[in-house]
């Protein structure tokens with residue numbers, strides 16, 4: 001099975017300081033990777049570096065591709081959720097097809113699939129600027145899905161969504177992975193990550209400190225060292241239950 005994305009010693013500096021420090025991993029079809037780490041750990045910078053949106057050292061396989069093929073290989077959902085124009089939500093979703101040159105036969109089908117997956121049928125004709133924050137977030141996820149790129153890189157995709165919408169997004173990601181794609185998503189909700197990701201990569205000060213199954217990564221020791229929390233995790237047959245309990249003082 002060939003990897004959909006490979007990073008080798010990816011390093012991104014801000015000034016002299018590396019905020020992403022020699023990160024290497026490969027993303028295989030079928031994976032839903034949760035990128036974890038406290039605020040400032042380097043998750044956004046890593047995703048932007050991997051996409052070739054920031055100057056970097058080391059190598060990302062995406063940057064071997066010219067902008068058009070790169071966008072057809074990887075879609076990006078940025079952390080910023082602002083929609084500036086009062087265009088219908090479905091037209092925002094359609095922007096995901098830009099990577100394919102526009103006006104192609106498959107475009108409308110891809111747009112319809114994305115709208116259906118994100119449950120946007122009742123919102124599709126509303127001006128996107130008049131939607132709530134969570135509704136706009138779902139429209140922007142649909143835009144990324146409409147791109148139908150194998151790799152979906154999503155920066156805090158569940159931020160601002162209600163619990164049902166959070167689960168729905170993770171289930172959409174699971175479907176994307178089952179269909180042969182892969183997802184790399186930064187997540188602050190460790191319970192959601194434990195339950196829905198096939199693999200977790202934990203960052204601390206720009207370095208990968210754990211990479212494995214949720215059970216391998218969400219250990220008491222890693223949570224204490226990297227997140228400075230005590231937590232309760234139960235690995236139940238019907239999925240893990242996670243609750244952060246307290247902050248460990250320095």
Ligand SMILES: Nc1ncnc2c1ncn2[C@@H]1O[C@H](COP(=O)(O)OP(=O)(O)OP(=O)(O)O)[C@@H](O)[C@H]1O
Nearest residue numbers: 014015019037038039040041042043044045046186
């Ligand atoms: N434009 C910038 N100039 C200088 N430093 C920056 C810049 N952008 C980010 N940084 C620094 O790089 C580090 C990593 O930031 P990044 O946004 O990647 O973290 P993150 O893990 O995504 O955090 P969060 O969970 O808060 O979104 C932080 O220390 C941040 O202050």
